[in-house]
Amino acid sequence: MDNHDTLEAFYRRIWEILDRHYCREAMPTEQFSPPDVLDRQMDIAIPAQGIDTDTLLEKLETLLTYTPNTRQPGYMTTLFGGRVDAAYAGKLVTTMANNAMHTYKAAGAQILVEREVLDFMLKVADLPRGEGAMTPGGTASNFIAMKLAREHAVPGAEMHGWDGRRYRAYTSAASHYAIEAAAGNIGLGERNLVSVPVTTNGKMDVQALAERIHADQQAGFIPFYINATVGTSVLGAIDPVAEIASIARRENLWLHLDAAFGGSLLLSHRMRNRLGCAYGDSLSWDAHKMMGIPLTCSVILIKEKGWLDKAFQAPAQGDYLFQTYPEYNPGRNSNQCARTNDALPLWMALQNLGRDGYEARTERQLALARYAAKRITDHTDMVLYTEPETINVCFRSRHLDSETVCRILDETHGIKLSFARLDHHTYLRLVCVNPDMDKAFIDNLTDKIHYIATQESS
Ligand SMILES: Cc1ncc(COP(=O)(O)O)c(C=O)c1O
Numbered sequence: 001m002d003n004h005d006t007l008e009a010f011y012r013r014i015w016e017i018l019d020r021h022y023c024r025e026a027m028p029t030e031q032f033s034p035p036d037v038l039d040r041q042m043d044i045a046i047p048a049q050g051i052d053t054d055t056l057l058e059k060l061e062t063l064l065t066y067t068p069n070t071r072q073p074g075y076m077t078t079l080f081g082g083r084v085d086a087a088y089a090g091k092l093v094t095t096m097a098n099n100a101m102h103t104y105k106a107a108g109a110q111i112l113v114e115r116e117v118l119d120f121m122l123k124v125a126d127l128p129r130g131e132g133a134m135t136p137g138g139t140a141s142n143f144i145a146m147k148l149a150r151e152h153a154v155p156g157a158e159m160h161g162w163d164g165r166r167y168r169a170y171t172s173a174a175s176h177y178a179i180e181a182a183a184g185n186i187g188l189g190e191r192n193l194v195s196v197p198v199t200t201n202g203k204m205d206v207q208a209l210a211e212r213i214h215a216d217q218q219a220g221f222i223p224f225y226i227n228a229t230v231g232t233s234v235l236g237a238i239d240p241v242a243e244i245a246s247i248a249r250r251e252n253l254w255l256h257l258d259a260a261f262g263g264s265l266l267l268s269h270r271m272r273n274r275l276g277c278a279y280g281d282s283l284s285w286d287a288h289k290m291m292g293i294p295l296t297c298s299v300i301l302i303k304e305k306g307w308l309d310k311a312f313q314a315p316a317q318g319d320y321l322f323q324t325y326p327e328y329n330p331g332r333n334s335n336q337c338a339r340t341n342d343a344l345p346l347w348m349a350l351q352n353l354g355r356d357g358y359e360a361r362t363e364r365q366l367a368l369a370r371y372a373a374k375r376i377t378d379h380t381d382m383v384l385y386t387e388p389e390t391i392n393v394c395f396r397s398r399h400l401d402s403e404t405v406c407r408i409l410d411e412t413h414g415i416k417l418s419f420a421r422l423d424h425h426t427y428l429r430l431v432c433v434n435p436d437m438d439k440a441f442i443d444n445l446t447d448k449i450h451y452i453a454t455q456e457s458s
Contacts, residue, residue: 013057021064022071030068032411038066068416073437077416079233079261082434084292084361090348091294100338101134102331103321110341111328117343120350121285121299124266126278131308132301133333134342138260139178140335141284141300146182146225147311148282148302149254153224158313164188168216171227172196172204172239176258179227192221200423201386202237204228210247225254230275230283231262234420234429235385236369236392238262241276248281257283260298262390264290267355268362271390282307287346290365290391290433291358297342308333361435365391368432371439375446381453382446385427394420394427397453402426408452415445 033041042062068075075081099107101114118132135141146169147158154162164187171179173195183193194216196209213223226248228239241257248255257277263285265271277283280303287297302308312333321337322329331337353361369388376384376395385394396402402419403426409415418429428449 010053013053014060017057017061017064021069030414031065032414033066042066071436072414073434073441074413074415076431076434077418079289079431080286080292080295080433081431082292082436083294084349084353086352087291087293087345087349090345093348094341094344097341099341100331101341102329102334102337102339103323104325104328105323107341110344111330113347114330114341114343115328117347117350118299118301122301124355125263125283125285125301127283127301127303129305130301130303131305132299133308133330134339135298135300135334136336136339136342137288137296137298138176138258138284138286139181141260141286141298142176142178142227142256142258143182143185144300144311144335145227145254145256145258145282145284146179146186146188148307149225149256150186150188151307151311152254152281153222155310158311162187164192166220166222168192168194168213168221168223169225169227170194170196170209170212170223172198172229172232174198174202174204174232174234174237175227175229176233176260178260179258198237201389202232202235202422204239204244206240206243206247209244213247213251213253223251223253225256227256227258228276228280229262230257230259230277231265231390233261234392234422235394236262236388236390236431238275238389241279245276245279254281256280260284260286261289264358264362265390267291267358268366269359270363271366278303290362291346291349292361292435293346293349297346364435365432368435368437368439368442369393369430372430372432372442372446375442379446379450381450383425385422391432393430393432394422395430396425396427397449399457400453402428404456405449405452408456409448413448415448 070081071083099110101107104111114134122130122132135144150157150162167188169183169188171193180190180193183190194212196212197205199205216223226244228241228244230238245255257280259277262275265275266277283301285299287293288295322332369391372393373384373388376382381398383396383398397405405428406417406419409417419426420429
């Protein structure tokens with residue numbers, strides 16, 4: 001693009017494509033094609049010589065036609081979906097500004113925005129003496145939490161190393177696989193992460209936790225960390241945090257709360273006291289899940305200040321970067337060097353909706369889940385696994401396995417649901433994360449599943 005007019009025309013044409021796909025009321029559904037067929041049919045090879053703009057934009061249009069549209073209510077396969085438009089505008093600004101968030105020198109006022117957003121989240125989580133950091137996702141936040149726990153158990157481990165094989169960490173069988181990854185990453189070893197059974201409603205069995213800790217102590221291991229999940233990925237269940245916290249306190253273990261999914265429930269006055277978030281030593285919270293912020297926007301919050309400095313011992317090198325205003329250089333306490341300002345989209349959304357707007361949005365998500373559960377119970381040919389505790393509704397057809405239902409919904413109806421094994425059956429997981437859904441959508445979906453199951457099984 002060698003002059004401003006050409007650049008403007010180029011952006012305008014890109015905007016027309018984005019508008020068609022993502023901004024209109026009647027948005028196109030993604031066309032489905034199996035990956036091998038799509039790979040043959042789409043021309044995405046990198047050319048030796050640059051191509052003209054028309055051809056490039058045609059390729060882009062084709063690409064988006066076969067890309068799942070996460071804005072539509074029919075997209076329900078992840079724990080995010082739908083969006084707050086102000087946040088998406090913020091993401092565009094972040095991309096155009098392209099600041100690296102390690103230092104004030106590189107990012108200027110953007111650093112103040114990140115600090116403001118972290119302060120807001122600490123306040124919402126009721127952690128007045130705490131500190132926080134942006135991370136590239138819940139997986140990364142959970143990893144940092146285990147680093148903090150290691151530093152708590154073995155001060156100086158970050159600097160001098162540790163023998164992780166003597167230690168034990170605990171998480172429920174329904175927790176996210178990020179906790180296993182963290183165990184490997186900090187040198188504990190995945191085998192030393194104990195999987196604690198869950199009760200039938202998907203919550204950690206606290207009695208079993210206490211017994212496992214005791215047995216491990218008797219066997220000579222050193223328990224050091226418990227993860228409690230606030231909003232499990234499949235059922236949206238909340239572990240009994242207060243009871244788990246009393247065990248953690250008694251044994252002097254670090255208690256991390258993986259609220260990557262459920263942290264946003266703190267924005268509901270009705271729900272916030274049920275979460276127990278203030279009991280944790282640390283907390284992961286993804287705004288890119290329930291809050292409608294573009295990927296990725298995640299934080300790790302810590303109850304007491306100072307832990308980030310301990311777990312990210314100031315690197316001996318890096319003086320060429322960290323030169324001015326040391327307390328405004330978040331790069332020191334991060335696993336990343338260059339990173340974009342993920343806080344700006346959230347800041348834009350919070351400016352736009354305010355905390356009250358977010359409370360209403362969260363209540364709507366919860367109400368949609370209650371409505372979906374009721375509709376499913378009305379269908380005598382469907383089984384609801386359990387009443388939803390948050391926004392996930394797990395159910396199955398009595399006549400057709402959930403994997404087949406999911407495949408047909410995806411390939412012929414443009415609807416993406418997930419399925420998961422719970423006890424002896426496979427269940428569909430309906431996540432009411434997109435407030436653009438309405439009751440008519442849910443009625444239509446359950447009727448469709450009823451129809452598919454009846455047709456396929458007859
Ligand atoms: C409970 C829980 N923790 C952690 C994660 C990982 O978060 P991310 O995808 O942002 O890495 C997820 C993702 O769905 C989750 O449900």
